Amino acid sequence: MLQIKNLDVYYGGFQALSNIGLEAENGQIVSILGANGAGKSTLLKTIAGLLKARSGTIHFEEKKIDHLESHDIVNLGLALVPEGRKIFGSLTVLENLLMGSYAARARKSKRENLENVFQLFPHLKERTDQMGINLSGGEQQMLAIGRALMSQPRLIIFDEISLGLSPMVVKMLYETIRRINQERVTVMLVEQDVKRSLKTADMAYILQEGKVCLNGNPKHFTEEEVKQAYFGL
Amino acid sequence: MTSNRIRLIIIVLCLIVLITLPLWASRYIVSVLLLIYLYMTVASMWNLLAGYSGLISLGQQMFIGIGGYTLAVLSIYYGVPIFLGVLSGGVISVILAVLISRPVFRMKGVYFAIGTWIIAEALGISFSNWGYVRYGMGLFIQPAYKLSMSSIYYAAMILGVGSIALVYLLLRSNLGLALMAIRDDDMASEAMGVNIFRCKLTCFLISAFVTGLAAGVLYLNTIFIQPFEAFGIGWTVKLLFIVIIGGLGTVEGPILGAVIFVLLQQFLSEYVGFNLIILGTITILTIFFAPKGVIGTFHEIFLVELFPIRRQ
Amino acid sequence: MNGILLGGLYAVIGIGLSMIFGIMKQVNLAHGELMILSSYFSLVFIQLIGLHPLLTLFFVFPAMFILGYLLQGFVFNRVLGKGMEPYLMISFGLSIILQNALLLVFTPDARSLKTGLIIQTLDVYGLFHVPVIYLVDFAGGVLTIGFLHLFMKRTYLGRAIRASADDLSASKLMGINIKKIYALATGIAALTAAMSGVLVGMTFTFYPHSGTQYLIIAFGVVIIGGMGSLPGTFLGGLILGISQLVGAQLIGPGFQLLSGYLILLIVLTIRPQGLLGRK
Numbered sequence: 001m002l003q004i005k006n007l008d009v010y011y012g013g014f015q016a017l018s019n020i021g022l023e024a025e026n027g028q029i030v031s032i033l034g035a036n037g038a039g040k041s042t043l044l045k046t047i048a049g050l051l052k053a054r055s056g057t058i059h060f061e062e063k064k065i066d067h068l069e070s071h072d073i074v075n076l077g078l079a080l081v082p083e084g085r086k087i088f089g090s091l092t093v094l095e096n097l098l099m100g101s102y103a104a105r106a107r108k109s110k111r112e113n114l115e116n117v118f119q120l121f122p123h124l125k126e127r128t129d130q131m132g133i134n135l136s137g138g139e140q141q142m143l144a145i146g147r148a149l150m151s152q153p154r155l156i157i158f159d160e161i162s163l164g165l166s167p168m169v170v171k172m173l174y175e176t177i178r179r180i181n182q183e184r185v186t187v188m189l190v191e192q193d194v195k196r197s198l199k200t201a202d203m204a205y206i207l208q209e210g211k212v213c214l215n216g217n218p219k220h221f222t223e224e225e226v227k228q229a230y231f232g233l
Numbered sequence: 234m235t236s237n238r239i240r241l242i243i244i245v246l247c248l249i250v251l252i253t254l255p256l257w258a259s260r261y262i263v264s265v266l267l268l269i270y271l272y273m274t275v276a277s278m279w280n281l282l283a284g285y286s287g288l289i290s291l292g293q294q295m296f297i298g299i300g301g302y303t304l305a306v307l308s309i310y311y312g313v314p315i316f317l318g319v320l321s322g323g324v325i326s327v328i329l330a331v332l333i334s335r336p337v338f339r340m341k342g343v344y345f346a347i348g349t350w351i352i353a354e355a356l357g358i359s360f361s362n363w364g365y366v367r368y369g370m371g372l373f374i375q376p377a378y379k380l381s382m383s384s385i386y387y388a389a390m391i392l393g394v395g396s397i398a399l400v401y402l403l404l405r406s407n408l409g410l411a412l413m414a415i416r417d418d419d420m421a422s423e424a425m426g427v428n429i430f431r432c433k434l435t436c437f438l439i440s441a442f443v444t445g446l447a448a449g450v451l452y453l454n455t456i457f458i459q460p461f462e463a464f465g466i467g468w469t470v471k472l473l474f475i476v477i478i479g480g481l482g483t484v485e486g487p488i489l490g491a492v493i494f495v496l497l498q499q500f501l502s503e504y505v506g507f508n509l510i511i512l513g514t515i516t517i518l519t520i521f522f523a524p525k526g527v528i529g530t531f532h533e534i535f536l537v538e539l540f541p542i543r544r545q
Numbered sequence: 546m547n548g549i550l551l552g553g554l555y556a557v558i559g560i561g562l563s564m565i566f567g568i569m570k571q572v573n574l575a576h577g578e579l580m581i582l583s584s585y586f587s588l589v590f591i592q593l594i595g596l597h598p599l600l601t602l603f604f605v606f607p608a609m610f611i612l613g614y615l616l617q618g619f620v621f622n623r624v625l626g627k628g629m630e631p632y633l634m635i636s637f638g639l640s641i642i643l644q645n646a647l648l649l650v651f652t653p654d655a656r657s658l659k660t661g662l663i664i665q666t667l668d669v670y671g672l673f674h675v676p677v678i679y680l681v682d683f684a685g686g687v688l689t690i691g692f693l694h695l696f697m698k699r700t701y702l703g704r705a706i707r708a709s710a711d712d713l714s715a716s717k718l719m720g721i722n723i724k725k726i727y728a729l730a731t732g733i734a735a736l737t738a739a740m741s742g743v744l745v746g747m748t749f750t751f752y753p754h755s756g757t758q759y760l761i762i763a764f765g766v767v768i769i770g771g772m773g774s775l776p777g778t779f780l781g782g783l784i785l786g787i788s789q790l791v792g793a794q795l796i797g798p799g800f801q802l803l804s805g806y807l808i809l810l811i812v813l814t815i816r817p818q819g820l821l822g823r824k
Contacts, residue, residue, distance in 0.1 A: 050714050070717035079718070086715035088708045099708050102701060103720030151720065289630060291637070336814035343572045343629060347764055348813050354761065355806045466757065470641050473634060507649070513642035517635050521623055524631065 001026045001186050002047070002078075002155060007056030007066075009039075009046050009210075016042045017210045020056070024155070024203070029177070029187045031197045031218065034207035035230055040190045041083055043207070044159050048080040049073045060155065075103045079153035083160050083190075085144040089133035093124055096132055096143055100150025109152065117146040120176055138169040145176065156180065157188040162196075174200060194226065208232055251390060255383040267386050267454060269495045270393030274447040275468075276475040276487035277396050278440035284482035285404065285412045286436045289342075291469050292349025295356050296326040296441050298464035300448030302366060305458050308376045315376055316388070319449030326445025330438050338430065338437075350466065357464030371459035374452060388450045396443055401484055403439070408432060467509070474512045477519050480526025489528055549783055550679040551790065553686030554748070556782030557741040558759055559766030560690060561734035563778045566767070568710045568730050571621075571629065574636040577760030578643035579735055583609055583742025584751050585651055587658055598658040598747050599681075605739045613735025617728040625724070640756060647753035658746035678748050685744045686782070689737060694775055696733075706730050758802060765809040784808075 007020040017039045024030040034040050045051045047058060049070035058066040065073050088096050097117060101110040118125040121142045127135070135143060141161055148156055158177065162170040174196060181187050191197035198204060198218040206214040206229035214221070214229035255263055275293065282288040300322035307313040307321055333352060340348045361369040403409055411432045452458050471494060479490025494512075501508040523530050562576050583605050590601040620639070624631035697703035709716040709726050717723060745751065745759065762785065770781025785805060792804020 048718060050717060069722070070714075071720045071722045074718060074720040082715060082718060086712045088711040088715065090711055091704065091707060095704055095707075098701070099704060099716075099719045099721075102705060107701075147719070289633065336810065340813050343633060344768075344813055346633065347572075347761075347768075348810060351761060351764075351806050351810055351813075354757070355803055355810070358803050358806075470637075473637065477634065507645075509645040510642050510649075513638040513645070517620070517638045517642075520631050520635055520638075524627075 001028075001061055002188070003057075003059040004047070005057050005059075007043075007046065007058065008054045009042055009051060010054050011042075015210060017046070017053075020207075020210075020212055022205055022212070022215075024186055024188060026186055027181070027184050028202045029181050029189065029200055031201035031204040032188065032190045032207065033194060033197055033204060033230065034213075037209075038207040039210040040207055041159060042210075044080060044083075044157055044188075044190055047157065048078065048082075071103075074151055074153075075105060077105070077152065077154040078157070079148040079151050079155070080157045081144050081148045081159060081161060083163075085137075085140045087132040087135075087140050087143050087147070089131065091132055092129050093132065093135070093143055094128040096147050097124075097150050100147035101152075103151045106150060106152045110150065113150045113152060117149055120149070120179065121146055137164050138166070141165060141169075141173065145173070149180070153185060155186040155188065157190075159190045160192060162191060162193050170196070194230070198226075206230060248394070251394075255386055260382060263382055263386050264454075265495055265499065267382075267389045268498075269491045270389040271447050271451050271454075272471070272475060272494060273487050273491035274389075274392045274396040275444050276472050276479070276491055277400050277484075278443050278447075279469075279472045280476050280481065280483075280487050281400055281403070281436050282440050284476065284486075285409075285416065286433050287416060288433060288437065289346045290349045291346045291466070292351075292353040293440070293444055293472060294464050294466065294468035295329065295349070295353040296444040297448040297451070297468055298353070298356055298360065298460070299329050300326050300445030301452040301458045301463050302360065302372075303445070304449040304452055305372045305374050306366065308374060309372060312376075315380065315453065319388070319446055319453070322449035323442045323445035326441045326448075327438055330441035334434055334437060338434065350469075353464050353466070357460050360460035360464065366460070369460055371457060374456050374458065377453045377456050380453060385450065385453050388453070392443070392447055392450060396447075397484065397488065399439070399443070403436075404484070408435060412436070470509065470512065474516050476526070477516050478526055480528035480530075480532075483526070483528045483532065486526050486528040490526070493527075549786060550683040552783030552786030553683035553779075554679075554741065554744055554782070555686075555762055555766050555786050556779045557686045557689045557737055557744070559763040559770070559778050559782060560693065560775070561737040561741075562760075562763045563767045563770075563775075564693075564730060564734050564737070568706055569727055571632040572636070573731075573734070574633065574760065575640035575643060575756075576734070576738060576763055577756035577758070578640045578647075579609065579613070579738040579756075580742035580745065580759050581647065581751055581753065581756045582612075582643060583739040584658065584746035584755075585647055585656070586739075587743045587746055588651075588656055591658060598743055602739065602743055605743060606736055609735040609739035610732045613738075614728045614732035616735075617731035618724070621731070622724050622727060625727075640760070644753055644756055651753060653752060653754075655750040655752055656746070657750045658743065682744045682748055685740060686779075689740050690775065690779060693733070693737070697775075702726075702729060761802075761809070762805065765805055765812075768809060769812050 002022070002024040004020055004022040007017055008015065009017040020043060022030075032040050032043065042051065046053050046066075049065070049068055049072070053066055056066070057064060060073070060076060060078055063076065065076065065078070088099060091099065097114060098110065101107055101113060106113060123139060124142055124146055127139070132140070132143065145158070145161070161173055165173070170193070177187060177189070178200065189197060189201065198221065201218050204215065204218040204221070205212055206226065208229060213232075214225055251266070254266060275297070279290065279293055282290050303322040303325040304318040308315055308318040313321070337345065337348055337352070360366055366372060404412070415429055415432065475490035475494045476487060477490075478493055479488065480486030497512070498508065501511060519526065525533065558580065561579075562573060565571055565573050586605045586608060587598055587601040590604050591598060616639075620635060621632060624635065697707055705716070705719075705721045705726055706729065708719065709721060709723060713723065716726075741759075765785045766778055766781040768781070769784050770777035770779065785808065788808045789801050789805045792801060
């Protein structure tokens, strides 16, 4: 479903990612881990088209997307729930969700999708007229996820969704992710919470200083290997 | 020979040519160069503000108006000797600058630009409603009739060369270091004890003074001053053109820009009305394709500067 | 009273500027000229076809929208992401080009869009006379702002514009093409310029250089009311309208503009973000 080969990404003169190779298959949950600054967010932003790679390729469902603009990538069925949620503060909950179905492919079925989102997050249904900026952290995260779901993605990427949230909320979010995955949506996760991440994922990639250090089925990782890949100890 | 020697020789040669100009060149050439000096002066002052201090002012014309009118009023009504009148123009301009500095410096970025523009417009309206300066009809600066072209030329030359030298020395001084630091990162520089307000204020006052002087000489040349023209936005349009084409933030930029501008003016004087349109279009195109201006792009490609301001 | 009605007109003048600042964080110095350009467009249609000025809007609206859209698309989008200075200077250059082009084509004569309304006044409770034309202006103002508000609230495009003002990268992730949205926003701003241009043309005489004074009025409105705020702009319009007429009454007709300028300068100094503006 998603294939990344030899990806190099630079911030000006600084090389943030070197020779990244990654594959996500249909229906999988793929986890991306690494210490702060290892390049996880950079990778996600590049996949979503917010950053451009200097070399390498990204293929989504056999289509080359590395040269496309974000708005075109979303239209192909790839959604990103960005780091820091980034909901639209001056728009209401409902308007935020409607923005999710801005992409042409999702407009027609917006009522259905809205219903689905409200089923997943009944909390949001009660707050449709509240302004985004007035929601709590957890509610904002739900809104961000709901918004991404509104675009009917076949691949959805979550960037650090547990940041600043209580364990209970995080548990609920991860259950939701599993449910989303059960609807045959491929999921990619970037997480700080290593344990939870490895438990949920089918495949994991650990980044260190912009390179893939360890990858494979996390159930086969040893603690030693993980520590090594994470911190280089 | 070291590159510094070469630079020095080039500069000295140019100066010799320029100083002796009235002796061998035609009246027309003298008058053209005169204009070039004056535009160069005002432009390098604008450049000091916009290119180095980060203050984009759309109201420099207020000093042109004030400088010009001071000269006019003093020499016509009080018989003040001409060049003292010019000097006073500069002084009154600084006073104006000081008066407005408090409020104006509280405005940041685009607000500063608009604020300065409005002040200039307000002054224009005020002067055109003021009987003392003959309302919108303007003043004829009679005492300037008896001046020779050469004396005006030399006055302009002193200003032109002087302003470039001034900017150069300023930028090589501590003030210049501070300005460049502010330009790069103003929070960090503040942490190092750089008083941003004072630096910018100094530049603002200097530019006001020099612009006021230049205005005086300018109106010695044109002899006739009117409020809407003197305080008009047209000045800023021309300055913008000169500095952008020449190169924002370079010392030589205003020189080249002024040369191009004055020559273009002469060439386009036949097509009245079109000239500002063409100026505007060229300016926009330059911003698209060569945002650093001729000199700026030259610096980038050839890495050579006539007036180097970085310490070596 | 007249000041309040005038304020409605002023609000429309300012709303275009406020939009662009709220959405793109840029200031279009050519906004005044776009207005006056609309006035001249209207004039052309009146002279060609003999329409009532308000009806010329049928032609002027689309013309200005396309102009605004193309301007953003081909000119301003080129310097996207390069900060405030390029946009400012380009818009400044544009305003000069437009001013002088108008000067060349239409000569410096005073013009106005003639309607019978300019002479008619309305007797309100026998207390004061209100020029009908001011009522038309006010109505135009309210209608325009009303439409704008509805558009922003109820349509996908309107929401997309608001979203991109909130968060640029999140908007991209929603499938919003930022370049197109900006072009659209500028087109809409041009529409408001068209509306205000025609109204102004009907109410006052205009010259090719009138753009500057209306730009400053637009700034006044936006700065007093607050950049990026719809109700704020309306409020700003009212305040400016009232203060201008009061100034004219107190000091003299030549000072109408001046008193507006003074108020503007004061607000700029004390509270640049305006009464209801967002920082």
